[in-house]
Amino acid sequence: MKILVIGNGGREHAICWKLRHSKEVEHIYCAPGNAGTAALGTNVSIKQGDIDGLLQFVRRESIDLTIVGPEAPLADGIVDTFTAAGHRIFGPTKAAAQLETSKAFAKDFMKRHHIPTAAYEVFHAGEKGRLRRYLSASSYPVVLKADGLAAGKGVIIAQSFEEAMRNGESMLEGSAFGDAGTTLVVEEFMEGVEASVFALTDSVRFVTLAPAQDHKRILDNDLGKNTGGMGAFAPTPHVPTEVLADVKIHIIKRVIDGMRADGIPYAGVLFVGLMLTEDGPKVLEFNCRFGDPETQVVLPLIDYDLGVLLRDIADGKLQLNRLPLHDANAVCVVMASSGYPDAYDTGKAIAGLDAINEEEEGVLVFHAGTRTEGGRVVTAGGRVLGVTALAQGSDLAASIRLAYSAVNRIRFDGAYYRTDIGKKALQ
Numbered sequence: 001m002k003i004l005v006i007g008n009g010g011r012e013h014a015i016c017w018k019l020r021h022s023k024e025v026e027h028i029y030c031a032p033g034n035a036g037t038a039a040l041g042t043n044v045s046i047k048q049g050d051i052d053g054l055l056q057f058v059r060r061e062s063i064d065l066t067i068v069g070p071e072a073p074l075a076d077g078i079v080d081t082f083t084a085a086g087h088r089i090f091g092p093t094k095a096a097a098q099l100e101t102s103k104a105f106a107k108d109f110m111k112r113h114h115i116p117t118a119a120y121e122v123f124h125a126g127e128k129g130r131l132r133r134y135l136s137a138s139s140y141p142v143v144l145k146a147d148g149l150a151a152g153k154g155v156i157i158a159q160s161f162e163e164a165m166r167n168g169e170s171m172l173e174g175s176a177f178g179d180a181g182t183t184l185v186v187e188e189f190m191e192g193v194e195a196s197v198f199a200l201t202d203s204v205r206f207v208t209l210a211p212a213q214d215h216k217r218i219l220d221n222d223l224g225k226n227t228g229g230m231g232a233f234a235p236t237p238h239v240p241t242e243v244l245a246d247v248k249i250h251i252i253k254r255v256i257d258g259m260r261a262d263g264i265p266y267a268g269v270l271f272v273g274l275m276l277t278e279d280g281p282k283v284l285e286f287n288c289r290f291g292d293p294e295t296q297v298v299l300p301l302i303d304y305d306l307g308v309l310l311r312d313i314a315d316g317k318l319q320l321n322r323l324p325l326h327d328a329n330a331v332c333v334v335m336a337s338s339g340y341p342d343a344y345d346t347g348k349a350i351a352g353l354d355a356i357n358e359e360e361e362g363v364l365v366f367h368a369g370t371r372t373e374g375g376r377v378v379t380a381g382g383r384v385l386g387v388t389a390l391a392q393g394s395d396l397a398a399s400i401r402l403a404y405s406a407v408n409r410i411r412f413d414g415a416y417y418r419t420d421i422g423k424k425a426l427q
Contacts, residue, residue, distance in 0.1 A: 144186055
């Protein structure tokens with residue numbers, strides 16, 4: 001097979017790395033890719049949002065399978081366009097991707113299909129009076145979510161009525177998150193441990209990957225601003241076998257069956273963001289694609305041919321009842337640019353990459369924001385590298401030591417990383 005992977009981050013590098021181990025994959029293209037994906041195949045200078053340009057490339061190069069990394073092309077209907085043109089593609093349709101692209105759609109869907117989640121109410125532009133009445137009767141804190149895609153920034157935890165009303169009004173007016181926020185979801189605040197479970201589904205059958213945990217905050221001990229993710233580990237001990245079984249039965253299966261019953265079959269990756277509460281696991285959010293940096297820790301644990309798996313799902317012919325996983329664990333530490341998630345500089349030369357030996361050390365360096373410039377690899381984003389280490393069995397402490405040993409040998413001006421990735425699993 002010739003495969004096209006769409007995207008340019010650590011998630012896409014991890015997908016390409018796993019595909020390189022497939023006996024069925026002849027060549028990998030990545031659009032637009034980064035310095036890491038260039039070492040595994042051919043980068044193609046087509047923007048991930050240029051659906052027409054991507055379709056022309058697929059036709060010209062006779063691509064056998066396209067894998068969509070980020071959510072924006074899915075929200076724009078790339079799967080619908082490719083499918084109508086007769087090209088195999090992995091991911092949900094535009095209508096099915098509403099589970100991520102519309103928080104209101106997802107909440108109403110979960111309510112209709114009895115999927116455990118936080119109590120909520122939906123508000124639209126022009127409903128400030130109704131919002132005021134609702135918030136004045138609420139317990140605090142409450143969670144305000146912009147309905148649409150807001151680059152991971154559309155969630156506010158308000159500690160008081162005044163804070164909630166101020167932010168809610170600005171969202172409904174469109175001044176906070178533009179059109180993404182003119183429909184607003186207000187949720188009860190849930191307490192517990194967050195975790196992520198990925199299901200791969202052909203719209204009828206599904207298999208799950210190792211449950212993972214992300215670290216969203218920029219600073220150690222989960223302090224500071226939210227980011228796209230500063231690290232992850234898998235499998236997480238917070239989702240033991242019995243909890244995962246609960247998630248499969250009461251959440252994942254109900255989602256897949258419910259979408260099919262509603263006439264919107266869902267195929268691709270279903271990313272379930274969970275809150276593990278005292279009342280059991282509840283859904284925080286859905287994403288319609290692989291997570292980042294969770295992908296960097298869950299894909300190395302798959303003991304199966306990813307190319308064959310995703311091709312079969314795209315064809316609606318998933319063959320597995322359970323996905324074979326290695327008896328191992330993985331930890332990913334993100335090395336970011338100083339200033340991230342706010343303003344940061346790029347073009348900083350990265351040293352030490354050649355000193356990491358994947359085969360000998362069990363360490364993988366996934367490129368998130370890099371490019372090649374003058375024969376050197378330089379920084380090109382806020383999150384620059386995802387340094388991922390693997391250790392056998394359940395010895396997560398060994399993976400943590402391996403990951404930080406590698407991080408300490410990689411250098412670029414302004415490099416920043418958290419020093420406590422994975423430690424919450426050891427406590």
